[in-house]
Amino acid sequence: MKRSSNYNTKQREAILGYIISLSGAHVTAAQITEHFAKESVPIGRTTIYRHLDKLTRNGAVRRYTTDGISGACYQYINNSENCDTHLHLKCESCGELKHAECEMLRQIKRHVSDQHSFEVNPLKIVLYGKCEECLNSV
Amino acid sequence: MKRSSNYNTKQREAILGYIISLSGAHVTAAQITEHFAKESVPIGRTTIYRHLDKLTRNGAVRRYTTDGISGACYQYINNSENCDTHLHLKCESCGELKHAECEMLRQIKRHVSDQHSFEVNPLKIVLYGKCEECLNSV
DNA sequence: TTGCGTGCAAAGGTTTTGCATGGCA
DNA sequence: TGCCATGCAAAACCTTTGCACGCAA
Numbered sequence: 001m002k003r004s005s006n007y008n009t010k011q012r013e014a015i016l017g018y019i020i021s022l023s024g025a026h027v028t029a030a031q032i033t034e035h036f037a038k039e040s041v042p043i044g045r046t047t048i049y050r051h052l053d054k055l056t057r058n059g060a061v062r063r064y065t066t067d068g069i070s071g072a073c074y075q076y077i078n079n080s081e082n083c084d085t086h087l088h089l090k091c092e093s094c095g096e097l098k099h100a101e102c103e104m105l106r107q108i109k110r111h112v113s114d115q116h117s118f119e120v121n122p123l124k125i126v127l128y129g130k131c132e133e134c135l136n137s138v
Numbered sequence: 139m140k141r142s143s144n145y146n147t148k149q150r151e152a153i154l155g156y157i158i159s160l161s162g163a164h165v166t167a168a169q170i171t172e173h174f175a176k177e178s179v180p181i182g183r184t185t186i187y188r189h190l191d192k193l194t195r196n197g198a199v200r201r202y203t204t205d206g207i208s209g210a211c212y213q214y215i216n217n218s219e220n221c222d223t224h225l226h227l228k229c230e231s232c233g234e235l236k237h238a239e240c241e242m243l244r245q246i247k248r249h250v251s252d253q254h255s256f257e258v259n260p261l262k263i264v265l266y267g268k269c270e271e272c273l274n275s276v
Numbered sequence: 277t278t279g280c281g282t283g284c285a286a287a288g289g290t291t292t293t294g295c296a297t298g299g300c301a
Numbered sequence: 302t303g304c305c306a307t308g309c310a311a312a313a314c315c316t317t318t319g320c321a322c323g324c325a326a
Contacts (some may be wrong), residue, residue, distance in 0.1 A: 006305090006306095007299080007300050007301075007304090007305060007306060008300070008301095009299075009300070009305095009306060009307080010299095011306080011307070012306085028290095029290075029291080030289090030290080043307090043308090044307065044308040044309075045290095045291085045308085045309095046291095046292080046293090046307070046308055046309080047306075047307055047308065049290095049291060049292075050292095050306080050307085053291095053292095065203060065204070066203070070289090070290090071289080071290050071291080072290085072291090087250075087254075089250070089254065089256045089258075091256075092259065098254075098256070100250075100253075100254045100256075102249075102250075102253070102254070104245075104246065104249050104250075104253075107242075108242065108246065108265075111240075111242050112225075112227070112238075112240075112242075112265065112267075115238075115240070115242075116225075116227065116236075116238045116240070117269075117270040118227045118229075118236070118238075118265075118267055118268070118269055118270065119267045119268045119273060120227075120265050120266070120267040121230065121265075121266045121267040121268070124266040125265060125266070126264075127246075127250065127256075127258045127259075127263060128258070128259045128262040128263070129250075129256055129257045129258040129259040130256070130257045130259070131255070131256055132255040132256065135257060144280090144281095145279095145280060145281060145324080145325050145326075146325070146326095147280095147281060147282080147324075147325075149281080149282070150281085166315095167315080167316080168314095168315080181282090181283090182282065182283040182284075183283085183284095183315095183316085184282070184283055184284080184316095184317080184318090185281075185282055185283065187315095187316065187317075188281085188282085188317095191317095208314095208315090209314080209315050209316080210315085210316090
């Protein structure tokens with residue numbers, strides 16, 4: 001993980017602090033902008049995008065391109081978290097993104113590696129479908 | 139599968155024909171536009187998007203929001219194809235999207251349904267990682 | 277004739293870039 | 302002081318919408 005030279009600016013601290021405070025939840029760039037606008041601490045879009053880009057590239061946050069209209073999602077990576085067993089389930093009905101701890105992820109990774117000569121990056125898997133609530137409410 | 143009333147226009151025939159001719163490969167809206175521009179049969183963006191939207195909604199093509207810059211991908215669905223065992227592997231290095239027939243998909247679906255109360259839509263799964271060629275060329 | 281199809285222009289939304297200014301070290 | 306960071310404005314993208322006209326049935 002390359003630590004690019006970073007100045008300690010108000011904005012950097014605010015953005016990183018906010019993402020960390022979400023404890024793993026996902027946010028879009030727009031949501032971050034909105035959050036700081038509400039706090040009367042407006043931070044320019046540009047700055048937010050540049051920090052997200054930097055944080056993504058040095059591994060502090062992950063970027064998800066979920067199916068949808070509202071742009072990419074970003075998520076802080078807690079290093080103590082066991083990422084190898086972390087699965088994402090996005091409901092196509094209500095749009096909610098759920099997390100699931102799942103041993104099967106390791107099996108998938110091994111299988112795809114053995115059978116398909118492809119090294120899966122388990123951090124970016126998003127499965128689409130329908131969540132329990134939406135299934136029951138039909 | 140609802141068959142909405144469709145007129146047989148040149149454009150509709152051309153677009154559908156082109157997508158079918160790709161035998162399951164993925165194209166973006168931009169690639170389709172470009173293809174017809176080269177053939178000196180320019181078709182308006184609007185028309186292409188509207189047909190892709192229609193085809194997606196009536197189930198003739200599938201839409202993938204892959205991670206990347208170039209927008210959504212569309213793929214014709216051959217009904218004789220066994221979709222339940224069709225896996226997508228997108229290489230993060232070279233960007234190529236590979237297809238793999240894979241029995242494991244059924245297991246994943248069953249597991250997530252049993253353990254996580256979530257009905258996976260197996261048609262939209264995209265796994266990210268590194269393909270064989272890119273792993274070897276490092 | 278009727279109503280869907282077409283496509284230009286323009287709008288909408290997200291993300292990036294140019295550039296002058298501001299601020300950390 | 303030397304760089305990097307900031308943020309406005311504007312551009313770059315992808316996609317959708319308004320609207321007038323064209324064309325299949």
